[in-house]
Amino acid sequence: MRAELIAIGSELLIPPRSETNGTFLTSRLRDIGIPVIARVIVADDLEALTQAFRNALARAEIVIATGGLGPTEDDLTREAAAAALGIGLQRDAGYLEALAARFSRYGRTMAKVNEKQADLFEGGAFLKNPRGSAPGQYVERGGRLLVLLPGPPVEMEPMFDSEVLALLRSRAGGRVLRRRVLKIASMSESDVEQAVAPVYKTFQNPQTTILGSPGQVELHLVAEAASESEAAERIESLATCLREALPTRIYSEDGRDLTQVVAELLVERGHVLALAESCTAGLLASRLASVPGASRFLDRGVVTYSNRAKVEMLGVDEALIARHGAVSEEVARAMAEGVRQRAGTAVGIGITGIAGPDGGTPEKPVGLVYVALAGSAGDRVRRAVFPGERDRVRFQASQLALEMLRRGLLGLAP
Amino acid sequence: MRAELIAIGSELLIPPRSETNGTFLTSRLRDIGIPVIARVIVADDLEALTQAFRNALARAEIVIATGGLGPTEDDLTREAAAAALGIGLQRDAGYLEALAARFSRYGRTMAKVNEKQADLFEGGAFLKNPRGSAPGQYVERGGRLLVLLPGPPVEMEPMFDSEVLALLRSRAGGRVLRRRVLKIASMSESDVEQAVAPVYKTFQNPQTTILGSPGQVELHLVAEAASESEAAERIESLATCLREALPTRIYSEDGRDLTQVVAELLVERGHVLALAESCTAGLLASRLASVPGASRFLDRGVVTYSNRAKVEMLGVDEALIARHGAVSEEVARAMAEGVRQRAGTAVGIGITGIAGPDGGTPEKPVGLVYVALAGSAGDRVRRAVFPGERDRVRFQASQLALEMLRRGLLGLAP
Secondary structure, three states: OOOEEEEEEEHOOOOOOOOOOOHHHHHHHHHOOOOOOEEEOOOOOOOHHHHHHHHHHHOOOEEEOOHHHOOOOOOOOOHHHHHOOOOOEEOHHHHHHHHHHHHHHHOOOOHHHHHHEEEOOOOEEEOOHHHHOOOOEEEEEOEEEEEEEEOHHHHHHHHHHHHHHHHHHHHHOOOEEEEEEEEEEOOOHHHHHHHHHHHOOOOOOOOOEEEEEEEEEEEEEEEEEHHHHHHHHHHHHHHHHHHHHOOOOEEOOOOOOOHHHHHHHHHHHHOOOOEEEEEEEEEOHHHHHHHHHHHHOOEEEEEEOOOOHHHHHHOOOHHHHHHOOOOOHHHHHHHHHHHHHHHOOOOOEEEEEEOOOOOOOOOOOOOOEEEHHHHHOOOEEEEEEEOHHHHHHHHHHHHHHHHHHHHHOOOOOO | OOOOEEEEEEEOOOOOOOOOOOHHHHHHHHHHHEEEEEEEOOOOOOOHHHHHHHHHHHHHOOOEEEOOOOOOOOOOOHHHHHHOOOOEEOOHHHHHHHHHHHHHHOOOOOOOOHHHOOOEEOOOOEEEOOOOOOOOEEEEEEEEEEEOOOHHHHHHHHHHHHHHHHHHHHHHHOEEEEEEEEEEOOHHHHHHHHHHHHHHHHHHHEEEEEEEEEEEEEEEEEEEEEEEHHHHHHHHHHHHHHHHHOOOOOEOOOOOOOHHHHHHHHHHOOOEEEEEEOOOOOHHHHHHHHHOOOOHHHEEEEEEHHHHHHHHHHHHOOOHHHHHOOOOOOHHHHHHHHHHHOOOOEEEEEEEEEOOOOOOOOOOOOOOOEEEEEOOOOOOOEEEEEOOOOOHHHHHHHHHHHHHHHHHHOOOOO
């Protein structure tokens, strides 16, 4: 069983407004195991709306629309949905009375235009709206459930939770969806794809989606099953195979990001860190410090942009810089060891590179980065050339440093 | 002429991910007078995708799709769009070579799966992607313009601005829309609103929208006119009034962000900077270093998380810390002056605060931050209590430091 969402209203298509009902509904539906296959935002236009309903009803068993239930001329949701279903609308006398009563309770007379809010699908039922004048409604037709909800979140959300959820649960027939995200750092999307495609393609359920961003790849596994335990088992059996296809490369299966994983390893093992950053210029320190309680594992960092700063603050030998250049394996090592010794911490990290856009040469192109680890997590150094512009190079360099640190702390090969 | 947007990717339908490309594109299209009539988010499913393209092409003259241009099996945008248009795809030999060259530049061999990124619509043309391996492309067919763009905003946005905008402008005809964004740092949205509402409400054209985020408020002015010069004139006359309503507070009217503005001021005046960060922990250094050529104005930074680091690296008096606490005006001043003297730079900045979630007391709550400026841009210190969680406090602290520095460099009152 799959759902499609339709958000209605020209105002949703005018910046800087954004559509938030879809995010709420997607999340709620996911909780009860109903995947959303499409979300549509459409203007108050009868033809476009009718078409949107037709498309949705053709491919999803559940269609939920939000908005366009008000009394004005551009509130066309009811009419469009009825046309798409090929059914009529009937003005409900009981609801009309209730509406009029609601108005008089606030000392107002109901305007004629409001009457259409009492229009109901043939064979449909209203969903009460204690917070506004627009009721929701739903109808079942040809194996499809169509639900109309008001647009304002303060009206829509309680209506969904108190009335629609039960409707959906009874139709979901007990199927359960489970999801797990496996995260990998410092590998390209295509390298990960090549390693895992032969594995995940042999599984129909769970389904796997690969998501790549600079320095990070995520494998999203979604299993569907008759019970929680069967779903969990399905996920685990695929995850086991993926771990074998990418030995030691999956750093998280529980939602934690790389900084959290590394921070917890540092605290667990009682290592304290000192950082010497050149091209990343505080990005690594800042990312680590975003973890609450970072003072337990981060003593200090230095951003040594100038060569003079490298010499003065880290004790890097001026002759070493002259011989190998500031962006070199040797200087990265000297930075890591220098900051570690001066801070008196267990672990030191040194990063030096060319973030661009200028400063590259044929031998040392833009994107070239050296990351060195010194101390109790091992003495290691790695060279990489990262693609992309300045901030992307810097992010990937910080990501490589975190992954090297994770591997070092766990005693894994570099 | 109307546009429809299609955002592609199953991951966009899985909370908590949200779709942001549509917001960017809607805004840009509105600037050139092209309304968006629908936005669709659709999963990586060939049939659903093909249908989405068919619907869009049936009702909009311009269809722009984002995402699904990667190398993996679930990247189906090209195939679906070609099917909806009823045209073929051809593997482009020239682009294939360029792709392979791109890989070898980074010392890697192109995987077989990447080859399909060179597939091009019959009669179509590529859109260059200097920031990633997935090119965009477009084709004109039966009075429709179909554009495919990559999903990552860092690739999509520059591609849109440098290549697609011109394509669209030539088709838009007639009316001209002009937009200007005025930026203000370290003022709350409601304070800005109070100052400027009486001004902008007297203007029907340009229209003004206020956009607030932590530490930053933006005023978006959009004028519509028959000519470029009339639109520019309308914008300028409102901007003049807004400058009077917010004297010295608008730091940018040309798209530059606060780090760029401050970086240019530093270079222009030949000041070099040294930073001492505690709660921001490298965030300020990292933000400044994201400006190309940062080595011209940034000598060094230190992240002094521990008190010991403050004493050893900045020469802050231990007794001062004991007397006033590490989060105090006195320590912020000592940090700024300490790093300035040790680095021998013109300007020093010190930041100390409580980012939370723990560590707050009734006298020194979470969110309390002191920022101090020392040296040639003036000796100044400011205290602030920022709302929000850890990263939000840290960002606002870095923003305050940049605004203080800007004001100091310009000789404005604190």
